[in-house]
Each structure stands twice: as C-alpha cells, then as structure tokens.
Amino acid sequence: MAKHAVLSSGAKLWRSLACANSELRLDLTLACGQSFRWRETAEGHWTGVIGGRVWTLTQTDDTLWYYVYKKQDMRKEGRDEKRKAGISLQEENESEKKFEGPLKKEDEEPVAVTSVLDTEEEDKMLRDYFQLNVKLVDLYMAWGAADPHFKSIADIFTGVRMLRQDPTECLFSLICTSNNNITRIQGMVERLCQAMGTPLFQLDETSYYDFPSLSALADSSVEERLRDLGFGYRARFLHQSAQKILNTHGPQWLEGLRSVPYLQAHNALRTLPGVGTKVADCVCLMSLDKAEAVPIDTHVWQIAKRDYKYATVNRQKSITDKIHRELGDFFRKLWGPYAGWAQAVLFCAELRKFQKLKQMPHLKQPKKEEENEDEMTVVCKKVKN
Known part of the structure; x- marks a missing residue:
C-alpha cells in the first residue's frame, strides 16, 4: 500500500514553487474553514485533492513543496511488499505476464519521472488554487495602513489566503455547513465523496476520492442515500440544487458566474435551495473570483461590534439581509476591493x-491540538435570511 509522502524521506521526488510564508501559510489557510478536504498527514504536511489529483503539500520559509501521487507510486509500493514477502522481481514479472498477458501501450506502467508537461500543468494548478498571482504582503500593508485593528492582528496571522476552489465542490460543501462546525462538516463532505465520488488513491489505509459531479448529485437516489448517511435536511438541498442547476441552467453555469459582476452572481446563487445570503457570499469569495464578497455570520458580526464599534440603529439580535448588506459595505469601504x-x-x-498564536506570536507554527467539537461554528452557520 502506498504511503503519504514526507519531504524528509525523499526531497528529490518533490517539486517546488518559490513562496514565502508571508504569502502563504498552509496551517492557517487549509484549516480555517474554506475547504474541508485537507488533512495534516504528517507534521506540517497536508494531503488533499485538487483537480482530480491527490496532493501532499508542505513548506519551508521561502518554498512551497508539493507531491502529486501517480500510478507508479502504487505499483512501486506493491512491488516492495512482494519483495518483503520473498517474491523476486523475476517471479513478479513472470506472474504479471502469466495472468495479465502482454501489456497494451495504454496500460504500460508510467515512468517514474514526471513529464515536463505534467510539471507545468501541476505548477499552474497549484498557483491557480492558491491564487499566487495576488501579492498578499502588499494587501496586508494596505489593510494595516487603513485599519489599526487589522494591523494588530496581521503580524501573528500572516499568510492567510483565499483559495480558488472548484465551484461545484465549493457550493455543495458549503450547503453542508448550515448549523454545523468544522469537524462535522469534514465528516459529511468525506462521506459525500466516498458515496458518490470517483476513487483516486489509497494512502496508509486512507482512501481519497474526487468530488461528485453535478450529474451524480442530481441522481434520483441521492436524497435518500444522503439521509441514510446523516445529512438530515441538507440532503434535500444538495439534491434539489444539483437538479436545478442541470435542468434550468446547464452544467457550465456555475463556472460561468465567474465572469459576471458580484451582485449578479450572488443573487443567482440565492435562487438555489439551501443557499442563503452567507453561503452565496462564501461561494462568491472562495470559488467565483469575487474578492469583494464579505461573508457575514454571527462571529464576524461580533468582530464588527467588538473591534469596530459597529452598531445598527435598532440593534437587531439576528443578521438580516439588510445587516448583511450594510456590514459588507462597511468592510468594503474600509478594506477595498479585496475586503x-x-x-x-x-x-x-x-x-x-489558533488562539495560542496570540499568546506566542514569536512562534511560526501553532501547536497541534485536538479540535473541540463545540468550537465556534464555522464559515456558514445558518442565519436569518
């Protein structure tokens, strides 16, 4: 069985991009509730799926390292196991020929060295996923100059970037977030992928799957299957949203929202079952290139009242669409187009x-700790719409 890659065990097999920690911190960016499919599989190593491929990422001070798993990883691991069992390479090859016959060209074992074309494509995928064309240090400087409170936070929480996720994965993952927290959402999204996604790889007894397609999510059996998997009322929203997208708009509709103005994309998403104001803004920000979208939940509202002395006229106790819009405009005016x-x-x-970082700002990496099941409800807690 193939194992999760670790940089210290074979750096020559890894590839890299120049990227300072001030531009990206994996521990903060991948664990702050944007995506729910990354796991820390070794200290400082994160494994997840991008573009139908399984990746392990890690970083040093000025370099982002990545390993993309290929078929030869599985075959090499299988051969290693056979050798441990006393099966010689000659016996193994003879056995393969006996039972499989001559290999067709398309079935030949991939070479161990990744092609230049693969390298270029995967570099491009990773740059796009982390939006590395955006100079985060420049943004932090601008935000800090405009906002003393942000400046007080910035030196501790450096390198927090917005991911550019696949719109289908982003939307349907976020529909799962209603009245939920990070740990439970991760479990639900994992079960969703296991039930309806394409198997990609198995590493250390952990199986990785691609995210389900729209057509898979729109299948007539989906709602019942997801209810059996513990999705509750969210099962209906997932199924109905997939059906509406395919039947009313077509399979390219979500990607097409990247090219329309923010408010148009936001309002279009609001027409889908299970998508309220907050979820729509999350999808706009995290997958549709709308950097000005400011998702507002109870925690962001508390930040606004506590740290920015923001107060509504009639002091509502719940977040209405009006408050969401007004508070978003407040932050857009303060922070600008990347609010x-x-x-x-x-x-x-x-x-x-991440609270220990505030007490130990000199440390670059937080200590790993168990995530409390009752910790703050993440990204898209259900609010009054």
Missing part, C-alpha cells in the same frame, strides 16, 4: 484552534 480576503484573516484569528 473578503481581509475578513478571512480576522475570522481565522477568532478560531479557537
């Missing part, structure tokens, strides 16, 4: 798992 990115930094700073 959603700035909001993500402050949201990250509120997460319980």
